[in-house]
Amino acid sequence: MSGKKSYLIIAxxxxxxxxxxxxxxxxxxxxxxxxxxxxxxxxxELELDMSDIPADSYVKTYLPQSDHRQxxxxxxxxxxxxxxxxxxxxxxxxxxxxxxxxxxxLYTYQYEVEGKEVIYEIPESSPFEQYFDDSMSIFLxxxxxxxxxxxxxxxxxxxxxxxxxxxxxxxxxEFVNQIENSNTRVLTDAVSVLELNRASCNGKSRLFTALCxxxxxxxxxxxxxxxxxxxxxxxxxxxxxxYNGTWIPFDVLNKHFATLPANYLKLYTGxxxxxxxxxxxxxxxxxxxxxxxxxxAEAQAKGPHLWPLLSELQIPLNLLRTIxxxxxxxxxxxxxxxxxxxxxxxxLLPALIGLALxxxxxxxxxxxxxxxxxxxSLLHPLLEKWSxxxxxxxxxxLTCVILTLLIMGSFGFFMEWEIGRQMIFLPIxxxxxxxxxFAKVLIxxxxxxAFKLLGNTFGVALxxxxxxxxxxxxxxxxxxxxxYLTLLFVMILLGRWIGLRVTEYDRFAPSIK
Amino acid sequence: MIxxxxxxxxxxxxxxxxxRNMDFVYRLxxxxxxxxxxxxxxxKEVLHAKGIACAETYGVIKKVGDIPSAMTLLNxxxxxxxxxxxxSGGGGILILKKNEEGRWTTGGSIISDRVLFTHxxxxxxxxxxxxxxxxxxxxxxxxxxxxxxxxxxxxxxDFRVIxxxxxxxxxxxxxxxxxxxxxxxxxxxxxxxxxxxxxxxxGQAFDGKEYHDIHPDNGNLILGKKIxxxxxxxxxxIETSVNFPFDYLGVDIVxxxxxxxxxxxxxxxxxxxxxxxNKQGLKKAFNQIKTN
Numbered sequence: 001m002s003g004k005k006s007y008l009i010i011a012x013x014x015x016x017x018x019x020x021x022x023x024x025x026x027x028x029x030x031x032x033x034x035x036x037x038x039x040x041x042x043x044x045e046l047e048l049d050m051s052d053i054p055a056d057s058y059v060k061t062y063l064p065q066s067d068h069r070q071x072x073x074x075x076x077x078x079x080x081x082x083x084x085x086x087x088x089x090x091x092x093x094x095x096x097x098x099x100x101x102x103x104x105x106l107y108t109y110q111y112e113v114e115g116k117e118v119i120y121e122i123p124e125s126s127p128f129e130q131y132f133d134d135s136m137s138i139f140l141x142x143x144x145x146x147x148x149x150x151x152x153x154x155x156x157x158x159x160x161x162x163x164x165x166x167x168x169x170x171x172x173x174e175f176v177n178q179i180e181n182s183n184t185r186v187l188t189d190a191v192s193v194l195e196l197n198r199a200s201c202n203g204k205s206r207l208f209t210a211l212c213x214x215x216x217x218x219x220x221x222x223x224x225x226x227x228x229x230x231x232x233x234x235x236x237x238x239x240x241x242x243y244n245g246t247w248i249p250f251d252v253l254n255k256h257f258a259t260l261p262a263n264y265l266k267l268y269t270g271x272x273x274x275x276x277x278x279x280x281x282x283x284x285x286x287x288x289x290x291x292x293x294x295x296x297a298e299a300q301a302k303g304p305h306l307w308p309l310l311s312e313l314q315i316p317l318n319l320l321r322t323i324x325x326x327x328x329x330x331x332x333x334x335x336x337x338x339x340x341x342x343x344x345x346x347x348l349l350p351a352l353i354g355l356a357l358x359x360x361x362x363x364x365x366x367x368x369x370x371x372x373x374x375x376x377s378l379l380h381p382l383l384e385k386w387s388x389x390x391x392x393x394x395x396x397x398l399t400c401v402i403l404t405l406l407i408m409g410s411f412g413f414f415m416e417w418e419i420g421r422q423m424i425f426l427p428i429x430x431x432x433x434x435x436x437x438f439a440k441v442l443i444x445x446x447x448x449x450a451f452k453l454l455g456n457t458f459g460v461a462l463x464x465x466x467x468x469x470x471x472x473x474x475x476x477x478x479x480x481x482x483x484y485l486t487l488l489f490v491m492i493l494l495g496r497w498i499g500l501r502v503t504e505y506d507r508f509a510p511s512i513k
Numbered sequence: 514m515i516x517x518x519x520x521x522x523x524x525x526x527x528x529x530x531x532x533r534n535m536d537f538v539y540r541l542x543x544x545x546x547x548x549x550x551x552x553x554x555x556x557k558e559v560l561h562a563k564g565i566a567c568a569e570t571y572g573v574i575k576k577v578g579d580i581p582s583a584m585t586l587l588n589x590x591x592x593x594x595x596x597x598x599x600x601s602g603g604g605g606i607l608i609l610k611k612n613e614e615g616r617w618t619t620g621g622s623i624i625s626d627r628v629l630f631t632h633x634x635x636x637x638x639x640x641x642x643x644x645x646x647x648x649x650x651x652x653x654x655x656x657x658x659x660x661x662x663x664x665x666x667x668x669x670x671d672f673r674v675i676x677x678x679x680x681x682x683x684x685x686x687x688x689x690x691x692x693x694x695x696x697x698x699x700x701x702x703x704x705x706x707x708x709x710x711x712x713x714x715x716g717q718a719f720d721g722k723e724y725h726d727i728h729p730d731n732g733n734l735i736l737g738k739k740i741x742x743x744x745x746x747x748x749x750x751i752e753t754s755v756n757f758p759f760d761y762l763g764v765d766i767v768x769x770x771x772x773x774x775x776x777x778x779x780x781x782x783x784x785x786x787x788x789x790x791n792k793q794g795l796k797k798a799f800n801q802i803k804t805n
Contacts, residue, residue, distance in 0.1 A: 338531055341530075387631050389635060389638050389640070390639060390640050444604065445700075445701075498529070498531045498535050499532075500523065500524060500529035500531075501530060501531065504527070504529045504530070505523060508523060508527045508785075508789065508794075509523070510719070510722075510723070510724070510792075511527065511794070512520060512523050512526070512792075512794075
């Protein structure tokens with residue numbers, strides 16, 4: 001017996017050690033929970049390259065400022081020392097580098113950006129506002145490239161105009177969206193977009209802005225760049241419309257209606273140029289953008305922690321969270337099985353399904369599972385009837401699952417549903433295994449048991465999915481990895497627990513009446 | 514459920530899966546010996562070696578290539594049972610009988626050599642043993658004692674006896690129903706009938722929901738029926754338990770019309786439904802054994 005009792009000592013250590021470490025960490029520095037969430041942070045280097053510089057040369061550009069969507073911090077310069085001036089203009093914070101007396105300059109201006117996604121609500125019933133402050137007049141007026149008073153624009157704008165602002169914006173958005181996309185970097189004005197029926201971001205945002213202005217909705221063009229883990233030489237233009245005291249963003253090209261993703265960096269307001277410099281200057285630039293995960297927690301964390309996995313090793317967040325939270329998800333499954341007594345297909349299959357659903361839209365993922373399960377359930381009895389051997393049968397099922405997903409994907413693409421693209425990201429083998437197990441129980445046991453098992457499996461899978469999706473939990477284990485020992489403690493207790501499972505009370509109730 | 518939760522009796526008397534696994538299946542039985550119970554062929558080797566009554570083994574087929582010659586050899590018999598050595602829940606079991614023309618039939622209809630071959634091949638390929646390859650056990654076909662026809666005319670009812678340290682603790686009779694498709698397992702729709710161990714008398718039958726005094730399909734009386742050869746049956750169960758290295762064991766026994774009680778198979782993880790059939794908890798029964 002003493003051999004088996006040794007688990008008590010180990011369990012005590014597993015409970016006590018992480019507790020002591022956490023007490024130490026907490027005393028050193030208590031970090032609020034919301035600060036533990038890993039957030040995308042982009043390190044942006046704006047590299048300016050100038051050679052054969054004539055006298056009195058200058059370069060001007062806009063630098064990002066913090067607002068409710070983005071935090072910009074840690075500005076610094078690297079490379080050749082150049083005289084720099086700042087100007088606060090209505091269109092944004094402008095920086096000017098004076099190159100007088102220099103022959104060749106390689107200069108990098110660096111900053112760090114943390115953005116967040118903001119979604120704006122425009123009520124269904126949204127009457128047009130009649131009176132605006134004088135300062136709004138410039139956002140209603142025609143501009144050289146945003147010709148809101150041009151007859152063609154005006155006629156189109158009036159035909160798209162509806163009773164409410166929301167439906168009008170939707171009509172404008174739809175109209176501009178169906179115009180063919182191009183990759184041109186040439187400046188396209190609003191009227192040209194209509195004539196060519198082709199435009200890139202700059203033309204589409206101007207046309208959208210012009211339509212709004214013609215309808216009496218203040219609107220403006222916004223210049224910035226999309227932050228992604230690359231080096232690039234492109235900037236991006238989108239629009240903002242003014243409603244009920246708020247500037248609401250619209251990126252028609254990338255289909256963001258009244259919302260912007262976290263990785264949009266705003267640089268300036270209005271139909272301006274990102275760079276201006278004297279025309280005889282040989283000038284080139286590029287954005288070198290690196291995605292990092294940083295939080296307040298990493299800088300504050302005391303004692304052993306795992307943040308460098310994200311920030312230094314740069315393991316993708318989606319991968320890291322599935323690895324780091326798998327023990328917790330597995331423990332949840334163990335509790336469901338041994339304490340609650342809920343039976344599922346396989347032991348870890350719910351966790352695998354949970355993983356499968358993490359990186360796709362939940363509704364799409366579930367729909368795919370449902371369709372595949374129906375297909376396999378129809379297929380399975382046929383394969384049984386033909387008395388096919390097990391392995392070839394499994395291969396046939398796998399192939400049919402892939403065909404089903406491909407057909408669904410193509411159909412979704414044809415119908416222009418987002419679902420089309422997502423199908424490919426579903427782990428096909430896991431779907432096949434689930435469908436095959438269901439079909440097998442359907443035949444060998446009965447449909448009631450099969451659906452019950454399927455429901456249980458998905459119920460538990462959704463719960464593990466919630467665990468995998470939780471960035472707070474990931475942050476907790478990154479900051480306090482000692483609590484993996486706490487998990488082990490709970491697992492050992494669970495392994496020694498011999499009480500009746502909750503469902504057994506129900507099962508054996510008739511025997512004690 | 515909440516009601517039964519509050520009931521202390523259920524916690525004190527009923528054995529749950531967690532406790533069964535930790536304190537009985539894995540504490541009292543050594544894992545290295547499990548194949549003696551899980552593999553029907555290994556089990557029968559021990560039974561034959563110790564001279565314990567069980568169905569005669571006609572043959573074992575281990576490779577697909579051996580199927581044709583085995584089928585020729587088996588033709589000498591008039592009836593036989595084909596089983597996957599590592600199957601569970603009765604999956605893959607095929608009962609064959611010769612008709613007047615000397616052709617194999619199953620369930621009354623003729624089975625072609627090709628279909629029979631495919632079935633044997635599927636067993637070997639692991640269709641009924643979770644995908645790992647398996648062997649086929651071919652044995653004597655049991656003819657149930659007329660006693661069983663008095664309850665239900667078709668299928669093969671069997672007794673399950675649970676033994677703790679070679680002492681019979683609890684037993685039940687499993688009988689097929691119309692919806693259980695000839696199978697007698699509780700979770701497949703069969704009846705579990707409690708047994709008064711001292712007298713070998715049948716108690717009420719549990720169908721998964723309620724208790725019956727009669728067979729719900731045909732009205733035949735169950736409650737109070739005396740089991741034939743009960744003492745021989747119990748002695749066989751004890752003899753089996755003594756000869757296998759298990760201290761917690763479920764023994765499945767049939768009564769053949771000619772040969773009397775015979776071991777069908779043994780189980781190191783016997784199910785807990787027997788408590789429902791007997792309206793008694795195993796924990797309570799174990800305690801009674803200890804105090805005796």
